[in-house]
Structure formats: structure tokens, C-alpha cells
Amino acid sequence: MAFGAQLRQCRQAAGLSLRQLAGRVGYDHSYLSQVERGQRPGSADLARLCDGELGTGDRLVETYRRTSTKARTGTPAMRTHSLETAWQQLTTALPDSVLLPQWPDQLDELRRLPAARRLPELVSRLSTLQTDRQAGHDARQAELSVWVAETLTACGRVGEARRWWWAARQLADGCGDTGLSSLVRSREATSGLSEGRALSELLPLADEALALALQEPLHPDHLLGARAVRARILAGLGRVVEAHEQLPEVLSYANELPSASTGAGQTPYEVHAVEGSVCASLGYWTAGCLMFARALELCPSERLEERALLELGMAECFAGGGQGPAALALALRVLIELPDEWHTTYVYGVAERVLAVVRSREPRLPGLHDLDRLLAAEAWGGRTVGSESSSGLGRE
Template identity: 50%
Template sequence: MTETSTQTSTQTSTFGTHLRQSRQAAGLSLRQLAARVGYDHSYLSQVERGQRPGSADLARLCDRELGTGDQLTVTFERRHSRTERPGQTPGVADPLELAWQGLVAGAGVAEQPTALDDFRSIPPAALLPELVSELQLLQARGVDEVHAVELSILIAETLAGLGERHSARRWWWAAQAAAAGDTALSALVYAREAITGLAERRPLPPLLELADRALVRQSPSAVAHAARALVLAELGRSEETHQALQVLVGIGDEALVTAARPTDWIPYQLHWAEGRVCARLGYGVPGCVLLERARELCPERWVGERARLDLGLAECLAVAGEVAAGVATALRVLVELPDEWHDLWVHDAADRVLRVVPESDRGAVELRRLLSPKAGVWAVGRAGGEGRGSVR
């Protein structure tokens, strides 16, 4: 094939097709490429089949691993810069797109590929454009209140994880506006924002107010109870934290298994919250048990979530007196975790390990060295961030 024909093929093929051809030419399986670029293999499969759009970050990483120069990046950017079809009147909706939306709407929303299907397997920078695209499709089909709130929450959490705190605040407001009139949805927004605010190191009293608002329902959700317990633990209000922890432990896995919405909590998240509260109360061994249980319930492909759980376990190990094991676990996580999964959540969890380890510990010195250059916009430090303090 001549150079000209190769260029023509690259220009006319879709990003997914080009990615599959490049991967096969390199002799790699989906799982092998997924492991190299830090994405879930099922997500890559969906991109190759055209069920998901992919992202510029994925294209760049695949170019690097497959030795394709910038061909995949160029293909992705060219395809996603086409906002109008040839001959289409500027500013007028694409009839083909409208026809597709009508067809899938008639077939039922459940049959449509969605960014919410397995969002925990997608790195934050790649997830954000998918969530925005999903929201735009939702708006085109007509308002679905519950789905709009779910997407707004996920966008806010993802922006916070990427260090875009100001933008995240706007999306929390949007989520609350979309939930107006629905007490259950409003409580969910308040609870998730309170938990996110802890990672952002926001002042604690306002976060407690958010958590308390989440409990106004007659039957508060597990995430609402978790939010209050976590904030109380950070405030150092031991007696109230103990009471809140007892409520969490009493909820149990069964109450979460039937959660209907992606933004509702599932069992491993409940155990993560219980373990973190135990760590703040000084109960290292029970915290380790709870975090180990959380790890058992969290799928391997949820890379970022598992990193947070491992770092939570490292904190509990250190609290239990196993400082060397805790630091070693934290070091392993930070060294092995692909760069695209390093976000606010991970660095907050790593910083919590540093809080309970003596500053003179050799492992802590190395952990701090690894964390500092990557922290960047996360700005997590032993001082605890702006507005930190106890209200007893």
C-alpha cells in the first residue's frame, strides 16, 4: 500500500476501527493494551466497536503504546471536530442524528449505550467528556429528572477529582436545581457533596450542614448516614461519631444490593466509609477488616476505586501499629497506579496515610517524595487545607 493510500485509509476510518487495526498490527490483545494504557478492556472493546467515542487521552496513550506516532490522536480529533455533515445548513440540527435519537428513544433508553454503565472503569479525564455527551443526549431526548441529577453528580465528582473545584461547585448547584422538589434526590446530592468536600478539604462546619440536610428524609439513605459519620469523624466529635458508626454497621450489605441508581451506594462503598471512620477513631484492626471486605466486593477493573481502598487499608494498618506494612502498601499503590488514575481522591487517601505515620519514618519520607510532585492542583498536605478545624 502506498503512503497516499495509507493516509486516505486513516482519514476515512473511524477512530475505533483505526484503533483495532493498529492494536492487531502490534500483536496485542485487548487485555494487553488495556493493561498498558490503564483502561478497562471492556471499555476498549466498546470503543473499537463504535459503541463509545473514546477520548483524546486514550488516543494519545494508544499512540504511545502501539508506536503509531500521532495517527490515532489525529483520527480522533478529526472525527470529533466534525460538528456538521457535508451540505448541512450551519446551525441546523443534523437530520441523521435526530433520526438516530428518535430510533433509540423508541427502542427504549435501556437499550442505548451509556456512560453510566461502568463509569468506575474509566479514568476521570476520559470519563468527563462521556458524561457531558450523555447529558447532551438526555437534553435532546427530553428531561429525565433522575438521570439528569445522576449525571450532574457524576460530573461534579469527576471535576473535583480533576482539581476543577470551581467548576465542580457549579455542577453541584446544577444537581440540586435538577433535584428540586424531590426530597430523596436532594438528600443524595447533599450527601455526595459533603463526602466530596472532605477530599477537597473544605471547611468542616458547612459540610456537616450538608450532611444533616441529607438526613431530613423519613428513611435516609446509606450514603446520607455515611456522609454525617465521615464529617463527624473529621471534626473529632467522638461520641457522635461512635453513634453514627453504629448506624452504618447496622445498615448491612443487603440494604444496598437492590440500589436502583448508579449514584446510590453499593456494599463496598459502605465498608469503605466504615473503615475510614474506624481509622479516625483509632480502631485500626476493625478498619482493616472492613477495608479488606470492601476490596473483596470491588471489581478489579475499577482501578481508581481499588487504589482508594488500598490506601484506606494502608491508613488502617498504620493506625493498628503496622506502620511499615501500611507505608509499603501506600508506596506500592502510588508507584503502580497509572498516571491517568492519579486524582484528588487518590491523593487525599495517600495524604491520610501520612497523617498517621511519624514524619521521621523513612518510608513516610519516600511516600511524601512520591506524592508531592504528583499532587499538583490537589494541594493536599499535612496541614489539612484551608478552613480545617474542629468544632466540638
């Protein structure tokens, strides 16, 4: 019996729904559905966790090992390449790029996977592009490289992420698409803010992103991203007047995106999140909180990390507005309720800002030690336990 069919049989025998089992093992229910239907192979980690929750001994682990071994021997072209192999393939192909950058959005589904499980999918797609080169693959590789870089950063592997940012810029520039080149630089600068890179290093990236975006005024989402990250960097550098000059432009370009939810650009909730981040960087705490709240209402429920970031953005606005107890309570709830596998450096970056602001204003406030302790745990280091797991936080 195939692993997916065995999993469905064991789950039904235990009387659990897909959502119940997904909550216990920390996986998205739609992913489990795809595994049960044979649309995804699953993983040894999933099999182990399901065995534990369903009381099936090692049955699912053994089934997965047996079926995955058959799959590997039967279809060698589909073997997962290592990250290093994908990097070598990518850099080898750089000089021979094909210049056609348009492609449909095929990466949205990856947002439903936590960072550690997203990485193998990205590597697999990169490897497929390398073995089956067609027109437009340079642009696809550029976007995949951005996702790899962001995912590595989310997992705390910042050093490795740097070279993937470099590759993304090289590939985007080689396509001759100024909008794509702008987008890559905006996302690198935004990621750099989260990982704590020097602002003086990030500002040239933001300047380049804006200059490139201005060459394509028909793409307001590129202008939005470039101006937003530039405003945040300028505010951090203390160049407040220049940062404030960006705010009307950010709001103006955001208003030009009424159909973003159906296009390849930013969705409405992402636009409001950008607005909230800019407002927060400029000290407009009430406006920022409202923007984050609006974004949270529109953000799909399955995007756990993004929802956590939006709530932490609200907590940062509470902290900046002098509502320390509310900020700590919200930040603690987010980190406690968010399954460990969804904890990332991006999440911790915002939570650390909340902690720093509250501590500077109310150093004896109850809850500071608890938040500090949670952040010190760095839960993205490898645990994969869902918040509803019957085994609690002790399982490794």
C-alpha cells in the same frame, strides 16, 4: 477505514491483545474494545498513545482526525458541548423542571473511565438532556450534576465543582424526591471531606441529608450514606460521643442491604467501604481494615480508582494502628502502580492522611520522603501514561 477498524488492524499486526495494549496506554480494555467495534469514537490522545506503542508513526492520529472530522460535519447535533455551555443550559432550564424522578441506573459504565475522560461523557449526556427534554430529566440532571461535581473535584478543580453541587441540590429539591435530595447532600459532604472543606460547613449538609433520609425509611442506602458521613464529620469535630452513636445505626442499615448488588442502591463492596471509613474515623483500626479488605475482595477489577481508595483506606488503618512501615509500603505501592490518569484528589487525600499519621509517630521512618515526593507530583495534572507503558513515566 474507520479509526476503530484501523486500530484493531494495527494492534493485531503488532501481536498484542486488547488487555496488553490497554495496559500500555493506560485505558480500560473494555473501552478499547468498544472503540474498535465503532461503539465509541476514541480520542486524539488514544490515537497518539497507540501510535507510540504500536510503532505506526502518525497513522492512527491521521485516521482519527479524518474520521472525527467527518463525524462532526455529518452529525452536528452530536458535537460535544463545553462544560461552560452545559452549565448555561442547565441553569437556564432550572425554572421549567418536569417532576418525575425515577430512572434506571445508566451511569455505572462511567466508573470504568478515569476522571479526565469521564467529564466529556457527562457533559455530552447533560447536553442531550437539554435538547430532548422528557419527564424525569430533572432527576437525571441532578445525578449527572453530582457526577460532574465529583469529577471536577477529582481533577483538582474544586472551585468549579461548587456550583455544580449547588445545581444538583436545586434540581433534586425541585423533583420533590426526598431520597434524591438526601443522596445529593450526602455525596457532597463526603466529597467535601476529601477536598478538606471546613467541617463546620459540612455538618449542616449531613444533618439535612439525615433529616431527608428519615422521611423515607424504606431506602436504607440513603440512611446509610447520611449517617456515615455525619459520623465522620462529628468525629473530626471532636464530638466523639455523638459520632459513636451513629456507628450502630450505620452497621444496622448496612445489614438491611442484602440485594444492593442488583438494585440502584449501594453495592456490597461500597457498603463495606462506608463501614470501613466510619470505623477508621472512630479509631477502630482493626475493624476498619477488615471492612476495607472485604470491600476490596468484592470491588470489580476494572475500577482502578476505587480499588486504590480501598487499599489506601487499609493503609490509613495500618498507620492509625501503629504499623507505620506497613502503611507506607502499601501507600507507596498503590501510588506507584496506579496509572497517572487514575490519580485524583480523592486518592491523594487519603494518602496524605497516611503520611501525616506516620510522620507524627515515626518522623524518621524510611519511605516518608518518597511518599511526600509522590504526593507533591500531583499526577492528575494531565499525564495519561499506563503503568505498563514501554516508554515509562517520562512521556507527557
